[in-house]
Amino acid sequence: xxxxxxxxxxxxxxxxxxxxxxxxxxxxxxxxxxxxxxxxxxxxxxxxxxxxxxxxxxxxxxxxxxxxxxxxxxxxxxxxxxxxxxxxxxxxxxxxxxxxxxxxxxxxxxxxxxxxxxxxxxxxxxxxxxxxxxxxxxxxxxxxxxxxxxxxxxxxxxxxxxxxxxxxxxxxxxxxxxxxxxxxxxxxxxxxxxxxxxxxxxxxxxxxxxxxxxxxxxxxxxxxxxxxxxxxxxxxxxxxxxxxxxxxxxxxxxxxxxxxxxxxxxxxxxxxxxxxxxxxxxxxxxxxxxxxxxxxxxxxxxxxxxxxxxxxxxxxxxxxxxxxxxxxxxxxxxxxxxxxxxxxxxxxxxxxxxxxxxxxxxxxxxxxxxxxxxxxxxxxxxxxxxxxxxxxxxxxxxxxxxxxxxxxxxxxxx
Amino acid sequence: xxxxxxxxxxxxxxxxxxxxxxxxxxxxxxxxxxxxxxxxxxxxxxxxxxxxxxxxxxxxxxxxxxxxxxxxxxxxxxxxxxxxxxxxxxxxxxxxxxxxxxxxxxxxxxxxxxxxxxxxxxxxxxxxxxxxxxxxxxxxxxxxxxxxxxxxxxxxxxxxxxxxxxxxxxxxxxxxxxxxxxxxxxxxxxxxxxxxxxxxxxxxxxxxxxxxxxxxxxxxxxxxxxxxxxxxxxxxxxxxxxxxxxxxxxxxxxxxxxxxxxxxxxxxxxxxxxxxxxxxxxxxxxxxxxxxxxxxxxxxxxxxxxxxxxxxxxxxxxxxxxxxxxxxxxxxxxxxxxxxxxxxxxxxxxxxxxxxxxxxxxxxxxxxxxxxxxxxxxxxxxxxxxxxxxxxxxxxxxxxxxxxxxxxxxxxxxxxxxxxxxxxxxxxxxxxxxxxxxxxxxxxxxxxxxxxxxxxxxxxxxxxxxxxxxxxxxxxxxxxxxxxxxxxxxxxxxxxxxxxxxxxxxxxxxx
Ligand SMILES: [Zn+2]
Ligand SMILES: [Zn+2]
Numbered sequence: 001x002x003x004x005x006x007x008x009x010x011x012x013x014x015x016x017x018x019x020x021x022x023x024x025x026x027x028x029x030x031x032x033x034x035x036x037x038x039x040x041x042x043x044x045x046x047x048x049x050x051x052x053x054x055x056x057x058x059x060x061x062x063x064x065x066x067x068x069x070x071x072x073x074x075x076x077x078x079x080x081x082x083x084x085x086x087x088x089x090x091x092x093x094x095x096x097x098x099x100x101x102x103x104x105x106x107x108x109x110x111x112x113x114x115x116x117x118x119x120x121x122x123x124x125x126x127x128x129x130x131x132x133x134x135x136x137x138x139x140x141x142x143x144x145x146x147x148x149x150x151x152x153x154x155x156x157x158x159x160x161x162x163x164x165x166x167x168x169x170x171x172x173x174x175x176x177x178x179x180x181x182x183x184x185x186x187x188x189x190x191x192x193x194x195x196x197x198x199x200x201x202x203x204x205x206x207x208x209x210x211x212x213x214x215x216x217x218x219x220x221x222x223x224x225x226x227x228x229x230x231x232x233x234x235x236x237x238x239x240x241x242x243x244x245x246x247x248x249x250x251x252x253x254x255x256x257x258x259x260x261x262x263x264x265x266x267x268x269x270x271x272x273x274x275x276x277x278x279x280x281x282x283x284x285x286x287x288x289x290x291x292x293x294x295x296x297x298x299x300x301x302x303x304x305x306x307x308x309x310x311x312x313x314x315x316x317x318x319x320x321x322x323x324x325x326x327x328x329x330x331x332x333x334x335x336x337x338x339x340x341x342x343x344x345x346x347x348x349x350x351x352x353x354x355x356x357x358x359x360x361x362x363x364x365x366x367x368x369x370x371x372x373x374x375x376x377x378x379x380x381x382x383x384x385x386x387x388x389x390x391x392x393x394x395x396x397x398x399x400x401x402x403x404x405x406x407x408x409x410x411x412x413x414x
Numbered sequence: 415x416x417x418x419x420x421x422x423x424x425x426x427x428x429x430x431x432x433x434x435x436x437x438x439x440x441x442x443x444x445x446x447x448x449x450x451x452x453x454x455x456x457x458x459x460x461x462x463x464x465x466x467x468x469x470x471x472x473x474x475x476x477x478x479x480x481x482x483x484x485x486x487x488x489x490x491x492x493x494x495x496x497x498x499x500x501x502x503x504x505x506x507x508x509x510x511x512x513x514x515x516x517x518x519x520x521x522x523x524x525x526x527x528x529x530x531x532x533x534x535x536x537x538x539x540x541x542x543x544x545x546x547x548x549x550x551x552x553x554x555x556x557x558x559x560x561x562x563x564x565x566x567x568x569x570x571x572x573x574x575x576x577x578x579x580x581x582x583x584x585x586x587x588x589x590x591x592x593x594x595x596x597x598x599x600x601x602x603x604x605x606x607x608x609x610x611x612x613x614x615x616x617x618x619x620x621x622x623x624x625x626x627x628x629x630x631x632x633x634x635x636x637x638x639x640x641x642x643x644x645x646x647x648x649x650x651x652x653x654x655x656x657x658x659x660x661x662x663x664x665x666x667x668x669x670x671x672x673x674x675x676x677x678x679x680x681x682x683x684x685x686x687x688x689x690x691x692x693x694x695x696x697x698x699x700x701x702x703x704x705x706x707x708x709x710x711x712x713x714x715x716x717x718x719x720x721x722x723x724x725x726x727x728x729x730x731x732x733x734x735x736x737x738x739x740x741x742x743x744x745x746x747x748x749x750x751x752x753x754x755x756x757x758x759x760x761x762x763x764x765x766x767x768x769x770x771x772x773x774x775x776x777x778x779x780x781x782x783x784x785x786x787x788x789x790x791x792x793x794x795x796x797x798x799x800x801x802x803x804x805x806x807x808x809x810x811x812x813x814x815x816x817x818x819x820x821x822x823x824x825x826x827x828x829x830x831x832x833x834x835x836x837x838x839x840x841x842x843x844x845x846x847x848x849x850x851x852x853x854x855x856x857x858x859x860x861x862x863x864x865x866x867x868x869x870x871x872x873x874x875x876x877x878x879x880x881x882x883x884x885x886x887x888x889x890x891x892x893x894x895x896x897x898x899x900x901x902x903x904x905x906x907x908x909x910x911x912x913x914x915x916x917x918x919x920x921x922x923x924x925x
Contacts, residue, residue, distance in 0.1 A: 016858045
């Protein structure tokens with residue numbers, strides 16, 4: 001039986017919408033199904049970022065601390081940020097007992113898009129502030145060089161070298177580690193894509209070398225396969241990954257969702273998996289919807305990363321995996337609880353669901369509808385807890401089942 | 415006036431009309447347009463017109479106060495240390511007994527230490543609240559960022575009672591809906607105490623165009639921005655809303671005047687009106703066996719003998735039989751600390767020792783410690799939870815007793831917020847630096863963790879206060895707390911503020 005695993009981005013180790021109390025209570029790794037089907041994804045871009053102070057300022061800071069609050073001085077502003085492994089364990093929360101997967105980011109192109117949207121809305125908000133410089137810089141791959149990747153972090157664009165990345169990766173001691181990779185925007189030309197491919201190749205080499213030389217590290221190394229197109233970089237990528245086959249746990253496919261046509265996506269994955277012998281373990285990052293998630297299962301992917309539970313929660317959606325197909329449930333498998341029709345609906349969120357929000361008929365639709373209308377964070381907490389639970393149920397009960405009939409599962413949603 | 419306003423006549427009124435009113439309310443609720451009816455509530459609960467007075471009598475002393483000797487301080491049923499008589503104490507754990515004149519509240523005083531008390535409020539459905547207590551504010555049917563499960567099951571929180579805001583619940587989702595869901599307890603899955611405010615304070619403070627008339631608080635419908643439709647929240651409406659919500663403790667609608675208003679006449683009108691509105695609230699109250707209705711002492715900052723606070727208190731003394739508990743209102747509105755503690759002091763000295771006292775809108779740790787010394791039992795304030803979301807953590811030690819975790823000075827601070835704190839953030843080992851980062855990134859988890867810590871801190875504080883009172887060492891508890899916050903300018907800290915010194919001195923505690 002294949003155990004299909006759900007990889008969920010856990011920021012720097014914690015979920016934004018799930019306190020540790022709730023995580024441990026309702027998604028406890030001592031529960032075998034959780035252990036087998038749930039992986040916490042740690043993105044290096046979220047972690048190890050340390051503020052830098054100029055020498056002068058940190059002296060001032062020390063002085064202020066010594067004076068013991070006698071005079072109130074404003075704490076200095078950091079002059080910048082840097083990746084730093086020294087304080088890693090204070091900044092990153094590695095939950096014991098869970099399977100973990102460290103990656104640089106789940107998708108560099110998506111990161112850049114999000115950043116550009118943010119910059120655009122900031123420009124709209126304060127047009128005086130000249131943020132064009134940031135805006136131009138924000139396409140990560142543009143400024144990456146052979147020696148470093150420009151990673152979009154919560155503290156702005158930061159450069160990370162493959163050596164430092166591997167250091168961080170080793171220190172994180174995750175079960176799995178994805179080698180540093182570069183990724184080009186699909187719209188870009190041959191030259192850019194080839195350059196990204198070259199970098200990924202070089203960085204994989206460096207990661208592999210450093211990974212092998214560390215004694216303490218037991219992470220399993222994965223190579224990233226950046227999907228650009230089926231023409232220019234495909235064969236090159238297959239070739240260099242093949243070179244490292246021996247030391248790799250598997251291949252993580254990155255950016256497949258940027259390829260527009262489903263046929264092309266399928267074709268691409270088929271080519272990748274058939275080019276290696278034996279067939280490698282496959283992980284798929286940033287899967288955007290259920291349809292592509294089923295496609296990933298169909299082509300033999302074992303680890304699937306998606307942000308669906310939180311995306312749904314943010315758009316007030318309740319995922320319903322039960323085999324009951326009903327009028328209410330949309331093609332995404334969700335019902336939208338912000339709909340006015342739930343205002344007086346006293347039925348449980350999902351009959352029979354054992355999640356933290358549903359069990360013992362805890363909360364009803366009317367209450368969560370109210371929380372949504374009142375713009376309360378608790379709505380997202382309850383929805384995220386439920387959606388994650390339901391998606392995990394789909395993974396363990398449907399997708400990992402021996403007699404899985406994907407067309408039947410699909411039918412429920414499409 | 416022919417009908418002398420006595421408790422008996424009010425009681426009759428309740429018995430005669432109340433049940434019919436309830437049915438009318440229900441009928442009205444089902445066939446009116448819900449959206450429109452939300453704040454307005456059912457206009458079918460008639461105004462208890464016997465309690466309305468014409469404008470030319472707004473400034474005349476209410477009839478029940480005409481025989482009161484206002485040259486003497488107003489106080490009733492006082493025991494040691496106020497008088498020589500000793501208050502009969504009840505051991506902890508004693509089963510409640512609900513009496514006819516207080517069918518929804520059984521109040522046990524277990525211990526006193528000076529003027530401070532450790533008590534239990536037994537509420538219906540086996541709910542109980544041990545005091546001194548801080549009530550976190552759950553404005554819209556949720557303590558922001560926390561599940562009810564965490565608030566109950568986390569031993570560091572384990573809050574017995576929270577506050578809900580009638581005004582906000584009336585706007586969203588509407589109190590008729592809450593009623594139809596089985597009340598707020600069931601709706602939000604909270605089987606512990608709930609106290610609701612009257613909604614009046616929010617109207618006056620949030621809505622600029624609110625105007626208070628004899629009938630009630632008149633305001634512009636916040637839903638209909640273009641129309642100039644005026645709406646009204648009468649005492650009857652406030653109680654209907656709170657009956658719908660089903661809170662264990664409801665607050666009477668009072669005539670709120672900002673404590674910094676400079677208009678003596680307005681304060682006098684408000685004080686007398688608060689008494690009439692209290693009568694209207696009790697007349698409209700349909701669920702006295704399940705819900706308590708507390709009265710709120712008003713009267714501005716006038717604490718002199720025969721002043722407005724005393725007028726209000728004397729009015730309550732005349733109505734004492736129907737009042738299960740008292741709140742001290744009209745404070746925490748920008749008045750000086752000097753004025754603040756004097757009002758609290760006077761109310762505690764006047765109000766009977768066998769009923770609970772609740773100081774509204776107060777929630778700074780220092781205020782709690784001082785006001786409990788004066789005899790207050792219950793507190794509520796949005797401050798600890800709101801400030802948490804802005805990144806301010808409450809901590810013991812040097813004043814002001816807060817850490818602004820968004821400040822850069824915490825970016826490399828590897829300590830937890832408070833050593834020994836049992837909250838999810840501290841016990842979970844989240845360093846200040848990590849919380850700093852989470853806050854800077856607007857990660858929702860920061861709100862959860864910070865709220866958790868601040869509520870845990872408030873609960874730690876009130877539990878410590880209660881323990882000290884039970885062991886009759888509250889004075890030394892207070893001294894430790896004060897010395898910890900104010901180390902004195904000689905030691906590089908701050909001096910004990912004058913008002914703290916004065917208030918504690920009044921409570922018999924020398925710092
Ligand atoms: Zn559920
Ligand atoms: Zn704490």
